[in-house]
Amino acid sequence: MTSLLLDASVLLAAFDSEDDQHEPARALLEDDAVALATLDLARYEVANVAVRAWRAPDSAAPLLAAVERLADDSGVLSSSSALLARAVEIAEQHVISVYDAAYAAAANEAGRRLVSCDERDLVSKGLAVLPADAKPK
Amino acid sequence: MAKVMVSLPDDLLAEVDAEARRGGTTRSAVMREFADAALHRRRESRAAAMRALLKDASPHGGHAAELVKATRPDS
Numbered sequence: 001m002t003s004l005l006l007d008a009s010v011l012l013a014a015f016d017s018e019d020d021q022h023e024p025a026r027a028l029l030e031d032d033a034v035a036l037a038t039l040d041l042a043r044y045e046v047a048n049v050a051v052r053a054w055r056a057p058d059s060a061a062p063l064l065a066a067v068e069r070l071a072d073d074s075g076v077l078s079s080s081s082a083l084l085a086r087a088v089e090i091a092e093q094h095v096i097s098v099y100d101a102a103y104a105a106a107a108n109e110a111g112r113r114l115v116s117c118d119e120r121d122l123v124s125k126g127l128a129v130l131p132a133d134a135k136p137k
Numbered sequence: 138m139a140k141v142m143v144s145l146p147d148d149l150l151a152e153v154d155a156e157a158r159r160g161g162t163t164r165s166a167v168m169r170e171f172a173d174a175a176l177h178r179r180r181e182s183r184a185a186a187m188r189a190l191l192k193d194a195s196p197h198g199g200h201a202a203e204l205v206k207a208t209r210p211d212s
Binding site for chain 2 (some may be wrong): 056
């Protein structure tokens with residue numbers, strides 16, 4: 001069983017038909033052979049992009065519904081002081097934001113592979129894989 | 138395969154054992170099968186719900202990761 005933790009960018013790419021990672025992100029969400037989870041931070045981030053970047057507040061509801069479907073699968077992990085302490089260490093080590101590092105810390109804590117569309121700060125540093133590479137070949 | 142200790146109420150254990158006898162298998166095999174089936178149902182349910190939600194996917198210009206960063210409070 002492949003167990004994955006998705007960051008907000010994967011959810012957003014799945015709902016944006018113009019995103020480069022749209023098809024693989026969508027395929028992951030619709031795949032019943034993988035166990036999916038996310039971090040509670042994703043709720044804020046998907047809603048924020050829907051409202052402030054997409055200028056499509058109506059898109060927030062289905063995005064948040066998707067987060068809740070992950071809660072029904074392997075869960076929405078909660079940010080805790082311990083998790084953020086680990087995130088701070090990762091952020092320092094890799095020179096990335098604590099937001100991005102929090103997903104990496106959550107994936108590490110849960111023993112899951114982190115999936116992200118963030119090539120610059122997560123994928124290139126070996127902290128995450130792209131949706132297309134999330135499942136073992 | 139890992140070995141684990143599991144605490145079960147007596148009546149649930151009796152049902153698991155009855156199922157094992159019925160299927161000519163072991164208590165461990167029944168519990169593995171039930172756990173696997175329950176988790177698979179959960180994943181199937183999520184996948185079906187996602188298919189329904191994603192029917193309404195629409196164009197938003199791409200660059201999801203960059204937009205997440207651009208809309209964070211310290212940006």
